[in-house]
Amino acid sequence: MKIVKVEHLSKEYGSRETIVKALDDVSFTIDKGEFVAIVGASGSGKSTLMHLLGGVDQPTSGKVWVEDTDMYTLDETQLAIFRRRQIGLIYQFYNLIPVLNVEENISLPLLLDGHQIDQEQFERIIKSLKLEQRRTHLPNQLSGGQQQRVSIGRALVSNPAIMLADEPTGNLDSKNSEEIMSLLKHFNKTFNQTLVMITHDEDIALMADRIIAIEDGRIIRDERIRS
Numbered sequence: 001m002k003i004v005k006v007e008h009l010s011k012e013y014g015s016r017e018t019i020v021k022a023l024d025d026v027s028f029t030i031d032k033g034e035f036v037a038i039v040g041a042s043g044s045g046k047s048t049l050m051h052l053l054g055g056v057d058q059p060t061s062g063k064v065w066v067e068d069t070d071m072y073t074l075d076e077t078q079l080a081i082f083r084r085r086q087i088g089l090i091y092q093f094y095n096l097i098p099v100l101n102v103e104e105n106i107s108l109p110l111l112l113d114g115h116q117i118d119q120e121q122f123e124r125i126i127k128s129l130k131l132e133q134r135r136t137h138l139p140n141q142l143s144g145g146q147q148q149r150v151s152i153g154r155a156l157v158s159n160p161a162i163m164l165a166d167e168p169t170g171n172l173d174s175k176n177s178e179e180i181m182s183l184l185k186h187f188n189k190t191f192n193q194t195l196v197m198i199t200h201d202e203d204i205a206l207m208a209d210r211i212i213a214i215e216d217g218r219i220i221r222d223e224r225i226r227s
């Protein structure tokens, strides 16, 4: 089952003389449960692509479907709701809310949506992230690896259609990096959670099912390395 469909997607920044084609006519699909690594040099357009997959930016042209929703036909309010329910975002620098504790940061997307928290599922997430002993800690009382685990929890709590991660291990030492990768793989394999991840690290890219390489805003390689 196709969970993402991207058609002729382009993004330009600036205008006239200063125009930058950050993404240039990109098309591809992603199956449910796939783990896709996006690789490419700095400035090649990886984050631009991720923002467009996640509905956090507007394309210059082209379309993005997530499940059966043509994302950029939604108005701003509909898009914000769609994003909260169907897109899980993970960044290099965690982006947690500093005044909210671990439990509150993780449950925030559900609370914003006016949803009750499924206690059982919530406990399962806290446990698999090994955060049971840190429930009431604030972000600045946590290590980098722990903060990233909280942000994974926040991304997972609404059962999103896709998880998008931009260099999730970019700020971590090798031990924490391995731990985060094994967690992401766990959610991908055990719960068939679709995962799209940008990385500069070749070893990490090789953990994916498929590697898409980007250069100057275009896909130059798209290889399945695992089925």
Ligand SMILES: Nc1ncnc2c1ncn2[C@@H]1O[C@H](COP(=O)(O)OP(=O)(O)OP(=O)(O)O)[C@@H](O)[C@H]1O
Residues within 6 Å of the ligand: 013, 014, 020, 021, 022, 040, 041, 042, 043, 044, 045, 046, 047, 048, 049
């Ligand atoms: N808001 C913006 N305004 C103008 N140009 C931008 C903007 N955001 C990105 N760009 C340009 O678009 C191109 C692609 O940027 P993008 O952030 O997608 O690269 P990237 O592949 O994620 O790089 P990195 O590996 O360094 O994170 C770059 O040339 C960048 O300068």
Ligand SMILES: [Mg+2]
Residues within 6 Å of the ligand: 046, 047, 048, 166
């Ligand atoms: Mg980037």
